[in-house]
Amino acid sequence: MIGRRLVLAAPFLPFAARAQGSDAFPTRPLRAIVPFPPGSATDGVARFVAERISRSLGQPVVVENVTGGNGAIAARQAARAAPDGHAFLFATNSTHAAAVHLMREPGYDPVRDFAPVTLTSIAPLVLMVRSDFPAADVAGFITEAKARGNSLNYGTGNIGSLAAAQLLISITGISAERISYRGTPAAVTDLLAGRVHFMVSDLASAGEHVRAGTLRALGVTPAQRIPMLPDVPTLQEAGVPGYDFASWVAVFLPARSPEAAVARLNREIRAVLDSEEGRRYSLSLGLVASTGTPEDLARFQAREIEQWGRIAQAAGLPRE
Structure with a gap:
């Protein structure tokens, strides 16, 4: 199921903004693809970011909720989008780490088919x-x-x-x-x-x-208590030995997207989420804002894919 919502329209850009040159990025409205429905944490952070980067980019950002398949349907759509920087995915550990171990045929490769932009959030459970x-x-x-x-x-x-x-x-x-x-x-x-x-x-x-x-x-679920519920113990504290787990959200572009698009989106998204407003809003969603460079995200993703292999084995999760 696909839901579309125009987050911010900017129909009356000044002539100077339109005339920055054909090589400027972005040159038209952008699509932010979200694998989960409205009301989810991923959707919440995506809409918050989309509204604010549309102002600094000078182009509308359309948020599309493409649900189903534990995020795989959205990830496939994003992987097949034109690699020009105008369509990006708010990916999660479901789509870009766990799928390697839990899906027989996800229909995409979470490493080869994508260009990392930035981590956005850690989500304690x-x-x-x-x-x-x-x-x-x-x-x-x-x-x-x-x-x-x-x-x-x-x-x-x-x-x-x-x-x-x-x-x-x-x-x-x-x-x-x-x-x-x-x-x-x-x-x-x-x-x-x-x-x-x-x-x-x-x-x-x-x-x-x-x-x-x-x-x-x-x-x-994490090994440390979380700021949103400081009085609630960790599962480790409460007698579940070795329990340490958290979800996450990150932005990826299709593979072979222009470096200029990667760099610009990284800069704009980080500015939004690293702000005091961004940190407060993230906490209101039950998230901890956490951003970095594309290289940071690539290393983080590699570690997460390895960790999900251990989790899948320990928890006896089948491939579906």
Whole structure:
């Protein structure tokens, strides 16, 4: 499913801006392709960035939500876009690290088919249950899960939430049935309705419910506590040894895109997210703003692909 929204129109550019030369970048409106639906953390950061870089670039930026296939449909579309800098992807660990190990035929190569631009965000995940679930902490959750045997289930809206939950299951020895959704917002809706028992997910869709007390945060997935929930322990602290996991968002262009486009987008996106406004907005989505050079992103991605191989093996994640 593809949804399109014009983030900012700039129809009346001054003549001087139009006359900077045929080699200037950009020369027409840009497309920001997002693999997940509105309401997701990836969509939130994409729209925030798109609105602001459209001002500095002097061109509209159209955000397109291309959902399905755990992000693979959007990644394939981005990989096949014209390599001229005018279409870029807000990729995630799902599309650009996990897919190598979890998809038999993703239809694209996350390294060869893309040019890295910049990391944008790190997304800590949270183990959460509905407020009436009979467990107040991680130890109580594990005890209750084991007592229920195979009757427990959990929701996943992307590969990151799947891997985080499967890693928890693998380490603790609990059993639970997976219920898959096209995106995290739908999974959170069913968690609130009691149709699923727990999730390990980001705070973009669930944060307001945690703050309202309708969902209970039991533990966070990174090795360190997170600024959004400073009183919630890490899963390691709470007795899940060796647990350390986070999702991420990054921008990629199609391979063979002009270096000038890579450099310009890197500069503009970093200026937005490194600002005080960008850091505050990221935290409001449950993200930690984190940017760098294209070379930084290439090295980060290589490490993540290697780590996802270990996660997939440890959690027993099948290729689909």
